[in-house]
Amino acid sequence: MGYPHKPHARETVLLSQYFGDAEAVTLDGWKKRGGYTALRKALGMAPGDIVTIVKDSGLRGRGGAGFPTGVKWSFMKPGDGKPHYLCCNADESEPGTFKDREIMRWTPHALVEGCAIGAYAIGAETAYIYIRGEFTEPVVRVENAIKEAYAAGILGKNAMGSGKTVNVWVHRGAGAYICGEETALMNSLEGKRGNPRIKPPFPAVSGVFAQPTTINNVETLVAVPHILNNGAEWYKQWMRPDNPKSTGTKLYSVCGNIQKPGNYEVPMGFPFKDFLYELCGGPLPGRRFKAIIPGGISVPIQTVAEAEASLMDYEGFVANGTMLGSGGVIVFDDAQNLVKQIARAARFFAHESCAQCTQCREGTAWSTKILERIVAGDGTSEDLDTLLEIGENMTGKTICVLSDSCATPVSSGIAKFRADFEALIKKKVHFVPAVA
Protein backbone atom coordinates (compact mmCIF):
# COMPACT_ATOMS: atom_id res chain seq x y z
CA MET A 1 0.00 0.00 0.00
CA GLY A 2 1.19 3.49 -0.70
CA TYR A 3 -0.08 6.79 0.55
CA PRO A 4 -1.09 8.89 -1.19
CA HIS A 5 0.55 7.10 -4.14
CA LYS A 6 1.18 3.44 -4.87
CA PRO A 7 4.78 2.63 -3.93
CA HIS A 8 7.28 3.14 -6.72
CA ALA A 9 9.19 0.01 -7.80
CA ARG A 10 12.40 1.55 -6.51
CA GLU A 11 11.02 2.26 -3.04
CA THR A 12 11.79 -0.05 -0.12
CA VAL A 13 8.61 -0.07 1.93
CA LEU A 14 9.35 -1.25 5.41
CA LEU A 15 7.81 1.34 7.72
CA SER A 16 5.33 2.67 5.18
CA GLN A 17 4.11 -0.72 3.96
CA TYR A 18 0.63 -0.29 5.43
CA PHE A 19 0.06 3.42 4.78
CA GLY A 20 -3.46 3.76 3.43
CA ASP A 21 -4.47 0.30 4.71
CA ALA A 22 -7.40 1.00 7.04
CA GLU A 23 -7.33 -2.53 8.48
CA ALA A 24 -3.76 -2.11 9.78
CA VAL A 25 -5.03 0.61 12.13
CA THR A 26 -6.84 -1.89 14.37
CA LEU A 27 -5.25 -4.36 16.78
CA ASP A 28 -6.62 -7.40 14.94
CA GLY A 29 -5.43 -6.08 11.61
CA TRP A 30 -2.05 -5.25 13.05
CA LYS A 31 -1.63 -8.70 14.59
CA LYS A 32 -2.49 -10.27 11.20
CA ARG A 33 0.40 -8.27 9.78
CA GLY A 34 2.86 -9.65 12.30
CA GLY A 35 2.27 -7.02 14.97
CA TYR A 36 3.52 -7.46 18.53
CA THR A 37 5.70 -10.50 17.75
CA ALA A 38 8.76 -8.30 18.30
CA LEU A 39 7.44 -7.08 21.66
CA ARG A 40 6.78 -10.64 22.79
CA LYS A 41 10.32 -11.54 21.77
CA ALA A 42 11.74 -8.44 23.48
CA LEU A 43 10.00 -9.12 26.79
CA GLY A 44 11.71 -12.50 26.89
CA MET A 45 15.14 -10.97 26.37
CA ALA A 46 17.48 -9.15 28.73
CA PRO A 47 17.15 -5.38 28.18
CA GLY A 48 20.88 -5.09 27.55
CA ASP A 49 20.66 -7.58 24.67
CA ILE A 50 18.00 -5.46 22.96
CA VAL A 51 20.24 -2.40 23.28
CA THR A 52 23.12 -4.37 21.75
CA ILE A 53 21.06 -5.45 18.73
CA VAL A 54 19.84 -1.89 18.12
CA LYS A 55 23.41 -0.62 18.50
CA ASP A 56 24.70 -3.23 16.03
CA SER A 57 22.00 -2.39 13.50
CA GLY A 58 23.42 1.11 13.09
CA LEU A 59 19.96 2.68 13.54
CA ARG A 60 20.28 6.44 14.01
CA GLY A 61 17.75 8.98 15.23
CA ARG A 62 15.28 9.92 12.49
CA GLY A 63 14.14 13.17 14.08
CA GLY A 64 16.99 15.26 12.74
CA ALA A 65 20.14 14.90 14.81
CA GLY A 66 20.98 11.34 13.70
CA PHE A 67 22.40 10.18 17.02
CA PRO A 68 22.92 6.38 17.17
CA THR A 69 19.83 4.99 18.91
CA GLY A 70 21.49 2.03 20.61
CA VAL A 71 24.22 4.27 22.03
CA LYS A 72 21.58 6.65 23.37
CA TRP A 73 19.80 3.74 25.04
CA SER A 74 23.06 2.49 26.56
CA PHE A 75 23.37 5.76 28.52
CA MET A 76 20.46 4.60 30.67
CA LYS A 77 22.08 2.82 33.60
CA PRO A 78 20.13 -0.21 34.79
CA GLY A 79 19.65 -0.74 38.51
CA ASP A 80 20.27 2.88 39.57
CA GLY A 81 17.15 2.72 41.72
CA LYS A 82 15.50 5.61 39.87
CA PRO A 83 12.39 5.52 37.70
CA HIS A 84 13.35 5.74 34.02
CA TYR A 85 11.18 7.28 31.31
CA LEU A 86 10.91 6.97 27.56
CA CYS A 87 9.54 9.95 25.66
CA CYS A 88 8.48 9.55 22.07
CA ASN A 89 8.85 12.79 20.18
CA ALA A 90 5.77 13.03 18.00
CA ASP A 91 5.78 16.83 17.98
CA GLU A 92 6.45 16.77 14.25
CA SER A 93 6.47 20.49 13.45
CA GLU A 94 9.46 20.98 11.18
CA PRO A 95 8.09 22.65 8.03
CA GLY A 96 8.24 20.13 5.18
CA THR A 97 7.96 17.07 7.43
CA PHE A 98 4.82 14.94 7.70
CA LYS A 99 6.10 11.36 7.94
CA ASP A 100 5.36 10.74 11.63
CA ARG A 101 1.82 11.91 11.04
CA GLU A 102 1.25 9.15 8.48
CA ILE A 103 2.95 6.56 10.72
CA MET A 104 0.56 7.46 13.54
CA ARG A 105 -2.49 7.65 11.31
CA TRP A 106 -1.99 4.31 9.58
CA THR A 107 0.13 2.20 11.91
CA PRO A 108 -0.49 3.46 15.45
CA HIS A 109 0.15 -0.02 16.85
CA ALA A 110 3.62 -0.02 15.30
CA LEU A 111 4.39 3.05 17.40
CA VAL A 112 2.88 1.54 20.55
CA GLU A 113 4.97 -1.59 20.01
CA GLY A 114 8.14 0.43 19.36
CA CYS A 115 7.53 2.50 22.49
CA ALA A 116 6.91 -0.60 24.60
CA ILE A 117 10.13 -2.24 23.38
CA GLY A 118 12.12 0.96 23.85
CA ALA A 119 10.75 1.48 27.36
CA TYR A 120 11.59 -2.08 28.37
CA ALA A 121 15.08 -1.84 26.85
CA ILE A 122 15.99 1.27 28.87
CA GLY A 123 14.47 0.03 32.12
CA ALA A 124 11.45 2.32 31.99
CA GLU A 125 7.96 1.35 33.06
CA THR A 126 6.35 4.34 31.39
CA ALA A 127 6.57 5.81 27.91
CA TYR A 128 4.94 9.09 26.97
CA ILE A 129 4.11 9.86 23.34
CA TYR A 130 4.14 13.64 23.02
CA ILE A 131 1.98 14.45 19.99
CA ARG A 132 1.68 18.01 18.72
CA GLY A 133 -1.66 19.60 19.49
CA GLU A 134 -2.67 20.11 15.87
CA PHE A 135 -2.51 16.38 15.10
CA THR A 136 -6.03 15.62 16.25
CA GLU A 137 -6.51 12.55 14.05
CA PRO A 138 -3.18 10.91 15.03
CA VAL A 139 -4.05 11.59 18.69
CA VAL A 140 -7.32 9.69 18.32
CA ARG A 141 -5.74 6.80 16.45
CA VAL A 142 -2.82 6.35 18.84
CA GLU A 143 -5.11 6.69 21.88
CA ASN A 144 -7.40 4.06 20.44
CA ALA A 145 -4.46 1.77 19.73
CA ILE A 146 -3.25 2.18 23.32
CA LYS A 147 -6.73 1.46 24.62
CA GLU A 148 -6.91 -1.72 22.52
CA ALA A 149 -3.44 -2.77 23.69
CA TYR A 150 -4.37 -2.35 27.36
CA ALA A 151 -7.61 -4.28 26.86
CA ALA A 152 -5.67 -7.13 25.22
CA GLY A 153 -3.12 -7.25 28.04
CA ILE A 154 -0.30 -6.12 25.76
CA LEU A 155 0.34 -3.09 27.95
CA GLY A 156 -0.04 -2.71 31.69
CA LYS A 157 1.26 -4.37 34.84
CA ASN A 158 1.73 -7.78 33.25
CA ALA A 159 2.57 -6.90 29.65
CA MET A 160 1.86 -9.91 27.39
CA GLY A 161 1.96 -12.15 30.45
CA SER A 162 5.64 -11.41 31.01
CA GLY A 163 5.23 -10.09 34.53
CA LYS A 164 6.80 -6.83 33.41
CA THR A 165 5.17 -3.42 33.61
CA VAL A 166 4.94 -1.38 30.42
CA ASN A 167 2.74 1.71 30.29
CA VAL A 168 2.32 3.89 27.22
CA TRP A 169 0.42 7.18 27.33
CA VAL A 170 -0.33 9.98 24.90
CA HIS A 171 0.40 13.55 25.97
CA ARG A 172 -1.06 16.17 23.65
CA GLY A 173 0.84 19.41 23.06
CA ALA A 174 -0.88 22.71 22.49
CA GLY A 175 0.82 24.48 19.61
CA ALA A 176 4.54 25.17 20.01
CA TYR A 177 7.20 24.19 17.46
CA ILE A 178 9.86 24.47 20.14
CA CYS A 179 8.38 21.51 22.04
CA GLY A 180 9.97 19.27 19.43
CA GLU A 181 13.30 20.19 21.02
CA GLU A 182 13.88 17.39 23.51
CA THR A 183 14.37 19.42 26.68
CA ALA A 184 11.48 21.74 25.80
CA LEU A 185 9.36 18.63 25.24
CA MET A 186 10.22 17.40 28.73
CA ASN A 187 9.31 20.77 30.26
CA SER A 188 6.03 20.77 28.36
CA LEU A 189 5.28 17.24 29.53
CA GLU A 190 5.87 18.38 33.11
CA GLY A 191 3.21 21.09 32.67
CA LYS A 192 5.60 23.97 32.10
CA ARG A 193 6.21 26.51 29.38
CA GLY A 194 8.15 24.82 26.60
CA ASN A 195 11.45 26.53 27.21
CA PRO A 196 14.50 24.41 26.34
CA ARG A 197 16.84 23.56 29.21
CA ILE A 198 20.58 24.05 29.35
CA LYS A 199 22.53 20.83 28.78
CA PRO A 200 24.20 19.27 30.72
CA PRO A 201 22.59 17.63 32.55
CA PHE A 202 21.60 15.50 29.57
CA PRO A 203 18.24 13.72 29.58
CA ALA A 204 19.85 10.34 30.35
CA VAL A 205 21.03 11.81 33.67
CA SER A 206 18.19 14.18 34.50
CA GLY A 207 15.32 14.28 32.06
CA VAL A 208 11.59 14.41 32.54
CA PHE A 209 10.57 14.72 36.21
CA ALA A 210 14.35 14.99 36.87
CA GLN A 211 14.75 11.25 36.22
CA PRO A 212 16.85 9.43 33.60
CA THR A 213 15.03 9.80 30.27
CA THR A 214 15.48 8.79 26.66
CA ILE A 215 13.77 10.69 23.85
CA ASN A 216 13.31 9.07 20.46
CA ASN A 217 11.53 10.11 17.29
CA VAL A 218 8.45 8.21 16.05
CA GLU A 219 10.20 6.84 12.97
CA THR A 220 13.15 5.62 15.05
CA LEU A 221 10.93 3.67 17.44
CA VAL A 222 8.84 2.20 14.63
CA ALA A 223 11.99 0.76 13.05
CA VAL A 224 12.94 -1.10 16.23
CA PRO A 225 10.40 -3.98 15.98
CA HIS A 226 11.67 -4.77 12.46
CA ILE A 227 15.25 -4.89 13.72
CA LEU A 228 14.35 -7.17 16.62
CA ASN A 229 12.39 -9.52 14.35
CA ASN A 230 15.01 -9.76 11.63
CA GLY A 231 18.34 -8.97 13.28
CA ALA A 232 20.96 -6.26 13.03
CA GLU A 233 22.67 -7.68 9.94
CA TRP A 234 19.39 -7.76 8.04
CA TYR A 235 18.86 -4.05 8.74
CA LYS A 236 22.33 -3.26 7.47
CA GLN A 237 21.51 -4.61 3.99
CA TRP A 238 20.32 -1.09 3.23
CA MET A 239 23.40 1.08 3.07
CA ARG A 240 26.07 2.27 0.69
CA PRO A 241 28.98 -0.20 0.57
CA ASP A 242 31.34 2.69 1.22
CA ASN A 243 29.35 4.23 4.07
CA PRO A 244 28.45 1.94 6.98
CA LYS A 245 27.51 4.95 9.13
CA SER A 246 23.98 5.21 7.69
CA THR A 247 21.86 2.05 7.65
CA GLY A 248 18.28 1.02 7.02
CA THR A 249 15.44 2.77 5.25
CA LYS A 250 14.33 6.37 5.64
CA LEU A 251 10.99 8.03 5.10
CA TYR A 252 11.02 11.30 3.18
CA SER A 253 8.12 13.73 3.07
CA VAL A 254 8.11 15.60 -0.21
CA CYS A 255 6.29 18.89 -0.67
CA GLY A 256 6.34 22.16 -2.57
CA ASN A 257 6.49 22.60 -6.34
CA ILE A 258 6.79 18.99 -7.48
CA GLN A 259 4.59 16.57 -9.45
CA LYS A 260 3.90 13.98 -6.77
CA PRO A 261 4.20 15.25 -3.20
CA GLY A 262 3.82 12.64 -0.46
CA ASN A 263 5.77 10.17 1.64
CA TYR A 264 8.45 7.96 0.12
CA GLU A 265 10.66 5.33 1.73
CA VAL A 266 14.06 4.56 0.25
CA PRO A 267 17.19 2.82 1.49
CA MET A 268 20.12 4.85 2.78
CA GLY A 269 22.40 6.04 -0.01
CA PHE A 270 19.65 6.33 -2.66
CA PRO A 271 20.56 8.87 -5.39
CA PHE A 272 18.67 12.11 -4.73
CA LYS A 273 18.48 12.90 -8.46
CA ASP A 274 16.57 9.67 -9.20
CA PHE A 275 14.43 10.31 -6.16
CA LEU A 276 13.37 13.77 -7.33
CA TYR A 277 12.80 12.97 -10.99
CA GLU A 278 11.75 9.30 -11.05
CA LEU A 279 9.92 8.73 -7.78
CA CYS A 280 8.49 12.19 -7.27
CA GLY A 281 7.87 12.88 -10.96
CA GLY A 282 10.12 15.94 -11.35
CA PRO A 283 9.06 19.57 -11.68
CA LEU A 284 5.56 20.78 -12.55
CA PRO A 285 4.83 21.09 -16.30
CA GLY A 286 6.89 23.83 -17.91
CA ARG A 287 8.83 24.53 -14.73
CA ARG A 288 12.33 23.90 -13.51
CA PHE A 289 13.54 23.25 -9.98
CA LYS A 290 15.18 26.28 -8.44
CA ALA A 291 16.17 25.33 -4.90
CA ILE A 292 15.76 22.25 -2.73
CA ILE A 293 15.73 21.84 1.05
CA PRO A 294 16.16 18.12 1.78
CA GLY A 295 15.73 17.84 5.54
CA GLY A 296 13.14 20.25 6.86
CA ILE A 297 13.41 24.02 6.71
CA SER A 298 16.22 24.14 9.32
CA VAL A 299 18.87 22.66 7.02
CA PRO A 300 20.90 24.57 4.41
CA ILE A 301 19.23 25.18 1.04
CA GLN A 302 20.73 23.29 -1.91
CA THR A 303 21.11 24.39 -5.49
CA VAL A 304 19.74 21.94 -8.04
CA ALA A 305 23.29 20.88 -8.94
CA GLU A 306 24.09 20.11 -5.29
CA ALA A 307 20.85 18.20 -4.87
CA GLU A 308 21.40 16.13 -8.02
CA ALA A 309 24.87 15.17 -6.78
CA SER A 310 23.63 14.08 -3.33
CA LEU A 311 23.23 10.57 -2.01
CA MET A 312 20.43 10.27 0.48
CA ASP A 313 22.02 9.46 3.82
CA TYR A 314 23.48 11.39 6.73
CA GLU A 315 26.95 11.68 5.17
CA GLY A 316 25.74 12.03 1.58
CA PHE A 317 23.85 15.22 2.28
CA VAL A 318 26.64 16.68 4.41
CA ALA A 319 29.04 16.13 1.50
CA ASN A 320 26.79 18.35 -0.60
CA GLY A 321 26.41 21.29 1.70
CA THR A 322 23.35 20.36 3.72
CA MET A 323 21.95 17.77 6.16
CA LEU A 324 19.52 14.86 6.14
CA GLY A 325 17.64 16.44 9.06
CA SER A 326 14.10 15.14 9.42
CA GLY A 327 13.76 14.07 5.78
CA GLY A 328 11.31 16.83 4.88
CA VAL A 329 12.09 17.61 1.24
CA ILE A 330 10.86 21.08 0.21
CA VAL A 331 11.13 21.98 -3.47
CA PHE A 332 10.86 25.49 -4.89
CA ASP A 333 10.63 25.99 -8.66
CA ASP A 334 11.48 28.94 -10.87
CA ALA A 335 8.00 30.44 -10.49
CA GLN A 336 8.72 31.11 -6.83
CA ASN A 337 10.20 34.21 -5.35
CA LEU A 338 12.83 32.42 -3.30
CA VAL A 339 13.58 35.48 -1.18
CA LYS A 340 9.93 35.68 -0.18
CA GLN A 341 9.93 32.00 0.83
CA ILE A 342 13.09 32.49 2.88
CA ALA A 343 11.48 35.53 4.51
CA ARG A 344 8.46 33.39 5.29
CA ALA A 345 10.72 30.74 6.86
CA ALA A 346 12.34 33.44 9.01
CA ARG A 347 8.88 34.64 10.08
CA PHE A 348 8.08 31.07 11.11
CA PHE A 349 11.11 31.01 13.41
CA ALA A 350 10.38 34.48 14.76
CA HIS A 351 6.88 33.25 15.66
CA GLU A 352 8.15 30.02 17.21
CA SER A 353 11.13 31.39 19.18
CA CYS A 354 10.50 30.79 22.88
CA ALA A 355 12.25 34.16 23.44
CA GLN A 356 14.46 32.80 26.19
CA CYS A 357 17.79 33.72 24.55
CA THR A 358 18.47 37.22 23.29
CA GLN A 359 20.24 36.15 20.09
CA CYS A 360 17.22 34.13 19.01
CA ARG A 361 14.46 36.47 20.20
CA GLU A 362 16.03 39.51 18.56
CA GLY A 363 17.77 37.75 15.68
CA THR A 364 14.72 35.94 14.35
CA ALA A 365 12.62 39.11 14.54
CA TRP A 366 15.18 41.39 12.90
CA SER A 367 16.05 38.90 10.17
CA THR A 368 12.35 38.70 9.34
CA LYS A 369 11.94 42.49 9.25
CA ILE A 370 14.91 42.98 6.97
CA LEU A 371 13.93 40.13 4.65
CA GLU A 372 10.35 41.32 4.37
CA ARG A 373 11.63 44.80 3.61
CA ILE A 374 13.72 43.40 0.76
CA VAL A 375 10.71 41.46 -0.56
CA ALA A 376 8.62 44.64 -0.44
CA GLY A 377 11.17 46.37 -2.69
CA ASP A 378 12.70 48.54 0.02
CA GLY A 379 15.98 46.67 0.53
CA THR A 380 19.31 48.47 0.79
CA SER A 381 22.73 47.36 -0.38
CA GLU A 382 23.89 46.84 3.22
CA ASP A 383 21.04 44.49 4.08
CA LEU A 384 22.67 41.28 2.93
CA ASP A 385 25.80 41.86 5.01
CA THR A 386 23.63 42.78 7.98
CA LEU A 387 21.67 39.54 7.56
CA LEU A 388 24.83 37.47 7.39
CA GLU A 389 26.20 39.20 10.49
CA ILE A 390 22.95 38.60 12.39
CA GLY A 391 23.10 34.97 11.27
CA GLU A 392 26.60 34.59 12.60
CA ASN A 393 25.54 35.99 15.96
CA MET A 394 22.61 33.58 16.07
CA THR A 395 24.70 30.45 15.49
CA GLY A 396 26.09 28.33 18.32
CA LYS A 397 25.30 30.92 20.98
CA THR A 398 21.96 29.86 22.40
CA ILE A 399 20.46 27.19 24.68
CA CYS A 400 18.91 25.27 21.77
CA VAL A 401 19.35 25.28 18.00
CA LEU A 402 16.16 27.11 16.99
CA SER A 403 18.28 30.22 16.60
CA ASP A 404 20.76 28.40 14.34
CA SER A 405 17.82 26.94 12.42
CA CYS A 406 16.57 30.40 11.54
CA ALA A 407 20.00 31.60 10.47
CA THR A 408 20.58 28.54 8.26
CA PRO A 409 18.06 29.13 5.45
CA VAL A 410 18.86 32.85 5.47
CA SER A 411 22.65 32.54 5.36
CA SER A 412 22.69 29.57 2.97
CA GLY A 413 20.10 31.29 0.80
CA ILE A 414 22.24 34.41 0.50
CA ALA A 415 25.36 32.33 -0.12
CA LYS A 416 23.80 30.28 -2.92
CA PHE A 417 21.18 32.59 -4.42
CA ARG A 418 22.71 36.03 -3.81
CA ALA A 419 21.70 37.22 -7.28
CA ASP A 420 18.01 36.78 -6.40
CA PHE A 421 18.40 39.01 -3.34
CA GLU A 422 20.44 41.59 -5.21
CA ALA A 423 17.97 41.75 -8.07
CA LEU A 424 15.16 42.61 -5.66
CA ILE A 425 17.31 45.20 -3.90
CA LYS A 426 18.55 46.86 -7.11
CA LYS A 427 15.30 46.92 -9.01
CA LYS A 428 13.32 48.03 -5.98
CA VAL A 429 10.36 46.24 -7.48
CA HIS A 430 8.28 43.23 -6.62
CA PHE A 431 9.29 39.85 -7.90
CA VAL A 432 8.21 38.92 -11.44
CA PRO A 433 8.01 35.14 -11.91
CA ALA A 434 9.73 33.43 -14.80
CA VAL A 435 7.48 32.77 -17.79
CA ALA A 436 6.57 29.11 -18.10
Add this chain to the structure above:
Amino acid sequence: MSPGSGASTPEYFRAPSEWGPSDGKGFETDPGSGHHEHQTYQSVFTAGSARRKELDALLTRYPTKMAALLPALWMVQHERGWVSEEAMAEVAELLEITPAYVKGVVTFYTMYHQHPVAKHFIQVCTTSPCNACGAEDVVDAFLRHTNCQELGQTSPDGKFGVIEVECLGACGFATAIMINEDFIESVTPDRVPEILAGLE
Protein backbone atom coordinates in the same frame (compact mmCIF):
# COMPACT_ATOMS: atom_id res chain seq x y z
CA MET B 1 -22.23 15.35 14.77
CA SER B 2 -23.41 17.42 17.69
CA PRO B 3 -20.81 18.55 20.18
CA GLY B 4 -20.59 16.39 23.24
CA SER B 5 -22.29 13.28 21.85
CA GLY B 6 -20.68 10.22 23.36
CA ALA B 7 -19.56 12.16 26.42
CA SER B 8 -19.48 8.99 28.52
CA THR B 9 -16.32 7.81 26.75
CA PRO B 10 -13.10 9.73 27.45
CA GLU B 11 -12.56 12.55 25.07
CA TYR B 12 -9.59 11.34 23.05
CA PHE B 13 -11.34 8.11 22.10
CA ARG B 14 -13.92 10.13 20.19
CA ALA B 15 -13.44 11.73 16.78
CA PRO B 16 -12.12 15.31 16.91
CA SER B 17 -15.42 16.62 15.53
CA GLU B 18 -17.07 15.29 18.69
CA TRP B 19 -14.68 16.96 21.11
CA GLY B 20 -16.90 19.45 22.82
CA PRO B 21 -18.91 20.34 25.89
CA SER B 22 -20.19 17.34 27.83
CA ASP B 23 -23.61 18.99 28.32
CA GLY B 24 -24.14 19.11 24.56
CA LYS B 25 -24.70 22.89 24.56
CA GLY B 26 -22.73 25.22 22.34
CA PHE B 27 -19.88 27.48 23.31
CA GLU B 28 -20.01 31.13 24.25
CA THR B 29 -18.66 32.88 21.17
CA ASP B 30 -19.06 36.56 22.06
CA PRO B 31 -15.58 38.07 21.94
CA GLY B 32 -16.87 41.10 23.88
CA SER B 33 -16.46 39.40 27.23
CA GLY B 34 -12.67 39.68 27.19
CA HIS B 35 -10.78 37.35 29.48
CA HIS B 36 -13.61 36.79 31.97
CA GLU B 37 -16.74 34.70 31.77
CA HIS B 38 -20.07 36.54 31.51
CA GLN B 39 -22.08 34.83 34.21
CA THR B 40 -21.14 33.50 37.58
CA TYR B 41 -18.38 30.98 36.92
CA GLN B 42 -19.58 27.40 36.61
CA SER B 43 -16.92 24.93 37.63
CA VAL B 44 -15.62 22.62 34.86
CA PHE B 45 -14.37 19.95 37.23
CA THR B 46 -17.28 19.69 39.69
CA ALA B 47 -16.83 16.77 42.08
CA GLY B 48 -18.36 13.64 40.54
CA SER B 49 -18.58 15.10 37.02
CA ALA B 50 -17.35 13.27 33.94
CA ARG B 51 -14.58 15.82 33.47
CA ARG B 52 -13.44 15.43 37.07
CA LYS B 53 -13.25 11.66 36.63
CA GLU B 54 -11.30 12.11 33.43
CA LEU B 55 -8.86 14.41 35.22
CA ASP B 56 -8.48 12.07 38.19
CA ALA B 57 -7.69 9.20 35.81
CA LEU B 58 -5.11 11.36 34.05
CA LEU B 59 -3.38 12.20 37.33
CA THR B 60 -2.48 8.53 37.81
CA ARG B 61 -0.33 8.65 34.66
CA TYR B 62 2.17 11.17 35.99
CA PRO B 63 4.36 11.41 39.09
CA THR B 64 3.41 15.09 39.58
CA LYS B 65 0.08 16.89 39.52
CA MET B 66 1.50 19.72 37.45
CA ALA B 67 2.08 17.36 34.53
CA ALA B 68 -1.68 17.16 34.04
CA LEU B 69 -1.83 20.90 33.32
CA LEU B 70 -1.85 20.76 29.51
CA PRO B 71 -4.49 18.01 29.38
CA ALA B 72 -6.58 19.83 32.03
CA LEU B 73 -6.49 23.03 29.97
CA TRP B 74 -7.58 21.05 26.92
CA MET B 75 -10.57 19.77 28.88
CA VAL B 76 -11.48 23.33 29.83
CA GLN B 77 -11.24 24.45 26.23
CA HIS B 78 -13.34 21.55 24.97
CA GLU B 79 -15.93 22.28 27.63
CA ARG B 80 -16.10 26.07 27.21
CA GLY B 81 -14.49 26.78 23.85
CA TRP B 82 -11.82 28.91 25.52
CA VAL B 83 -9.83 29.26 28.75
CA SER B 84 -10.96 32.09 31.02
CA GLU B 85 -9.15 33.58 34.01
CA GLU B 86 -11.70 31.86 36.24
CA ALA B 87 -11.00 28.48 34.64
CA MET B 88 -7.26 29.01 35.06
CA ALA B 89 -7.85 29.62 38.77
CA GLU B 90 -9.91 26.45 39.07
CA VAL B 91 -7.25 24.35 37.34
CA ALA B 92 -4.56 25.96 39.49
CA GLU B 93 -6.34 24.99 42.68
CA LEU B 94 -6.87 21.39 41.56
CA LEU B 95 -3.24 20.93 40.51
CA GLU B 96 -1.85 22.82 43.52
CA ILE B 97 -0.14 25.56 41.52
CA THR B 98 -0.81 29.30 41.33
CA PRO B 99 -3.21 30.95 38.87
CA ALA B 100 -0.34 33.16 37.69
CA TYR B 101 1.69 30.07 36.85
CA VAL B 102 -1.20 28.61 34.88
CA LYS B 103 -1.59 31.85 32.96
CA GLY B 104 2.11 31.75 32.14
CA VAL B 105 1.61 28.33 30.57
CA VAL B 106 -1.62 29.22 28.78
CA THR B 107 -0.01 32.23 27.13
CA PHE B 108 2.95 30.16 25.91
CA TYR B 109 0.92 27.77 23.79
CA THR B 110 -0.88 29.13 20.74
CA MET B 111 -3.77 26.67 20.72
CA TYR B 112 -5.36 27.76 24.01
CA HIS B 113 -7.83 30.57 23.35
CA GLN B 114 -7.76 33.29 25.98
CA HIS B 115 -11.05 34.75 24.85
CA PRO B 116 -14.12 33.34 23.09
CA VAL B 117 -13.54 32.66 19.40
CA ALA B 118 -15.82 32.27 16.42
CA LYS B 119 -17.98 29.16 16.16
CA HIS B 120 -15.87 27.99 13.23
CA PHE B 121 -12.29 28.97 13.89
CA ILE B 122 -10.40 28.61 10.60
CA GLN B 123 -6.60 28.35 10.67
CA VAL B 124 -4.82 28.42 7.33
CA CYS B 125 -1.21 27.24 7.13
CA THR B 126 0.93 29.78 5.28
CA THR B 127 4.44 28.58 6.18
CA SER B 128 6.86 28.21 3.26
CA PRO B 129 5.80 24.78 1.84
CA CYS B 130 2.08 25.69 1.75
CA ASN B 131 2.98 29.25 0.82
CA ALA B 132 4.83 28.08 -2.28
CA CYS B 133 1.67 26.21 -3.30
CA GLY B 134 -0.60 29.24 -3.05
CA ALA B 135 -1.69 29.38 0.61
CA GLU B 136 -2.04 33.16 0.58
CA ASP B 137 -4.78 32.92 -2.05
CA VAL B 138 -6.59 30.47 0.19
CA VAL B 139 -6.42 32.97 3.07
CA ASP B 140 -7.84 35.70 0.82
CA ALA B 141 -10.64 33.40 -0.31
CA PHE B 142 -11.61 32.59 3.27
CA LEU B 143 -11.58 36.25 4.28
CA ARG B 144 -13.74 37.16 1.29
CA HIS B 145 -16.28 34.38 1.67
CA THR B 146 -16.66 34.67 5.45
CA ASN B 147 -17.03 38.47 5.49
CA CYS B 148 -14.24 38.67 8.05
CA GLN B 149 -12.72 42.11 7.69
CA GLU B 150 -9.22 41.00 8.48
CA LEU B 151 -7.19 38.19 9.98
CA GLY B 152 -8.05 37.50 13.60
CA GLN B 153 -11.44 39.22 13.47
CA THR B 154 -14.73 37.40 13.90
CA SER B 155 -17.29 37.74 11.14
CA PRO B 156 -20.30 39.98 11.91
CA ASP B 157 -22.54 36.92 12.44
CA GLY B 158 -20.08 35.44 14.95
CA LYS B 159 -19.76 32.28 12.90
CA PHE B 160 -16.33 32.57 11.33
CA GLY B 161 -12.85 33.65 12.29
CA VAL B 162 -9.80 33.29 10.06
CA ILE B 163 -6.16 33.32 11.10
CA GLU B 164 -2.88 32.31 9.53
CA VAL B 165 -1.17 29.48 11.37
CA GLU B 166 2.41 28.21 11.29
CA CYS B 167 3.17 24.81 9.76
CA LEU B 168 0.38 22.29 10.43
CA GLY B 169 2.60 19.36 9.45
CA ALA B 170 0.71 18.28 6.34
CA CYS B 171 2.94 20.02 3.80
CA GLY B 172 2.49 17.44 1.05
CA PHE B 173 -1.21 18.20 1.03
CA ALA B 174 -0.97 21.96 0.58
CA THR B 175 -2.82 24.03 1.52
CA ALA B 176 -3.58 22.48 4.91
CA ILE B 177 -6.19 24.12 7.09
CA MET B 178 -7.77 23.40 10.46
CA ILE B 179 -11.34 24.27 11.36
CA ASN B 180 -11.70 23.93 15.13
CA GLU B 181 -10.26 20.43 15.70
CA ASP B 182 -10.61 19.13 12.14
CA PHE B 183 -7.98 19.03 9.41
CA ILE B 184 -8.77 19.66 5.76
CA GLU B 185 -6.05 18.97 3.21
CA SER B 186 -5.32 20.20 -0.32
CA VAL B 187 -7.50 23.30 -0.04
CA THR B 188 -7.58 25.61 -3.05
CA PRO B 189 -9.44 28.94 -3.35
CA ASP B 190 -12.15 27.23 -5.47
CA ARG B 191 -12.94 24.78 -2.69
CA VAL B 192 -13.52 27.50 -0.08
CA PRO B 193 -17.26 28.19 -0.74
CA GLU B 194 -18.03 24.45 -0.63
CA ILE B 195 -16.09 24.01 2.63
CA LEU B 196 -17.88 26.95 4.23
CA ALA B 197 -21.28 25.68 3.02
CA GLY B 198 -20.60 22.42 4.85
CA LEU B 199 -20.35 24.23 8.19
CA GLU B 200 -23.52 24.82 10.17
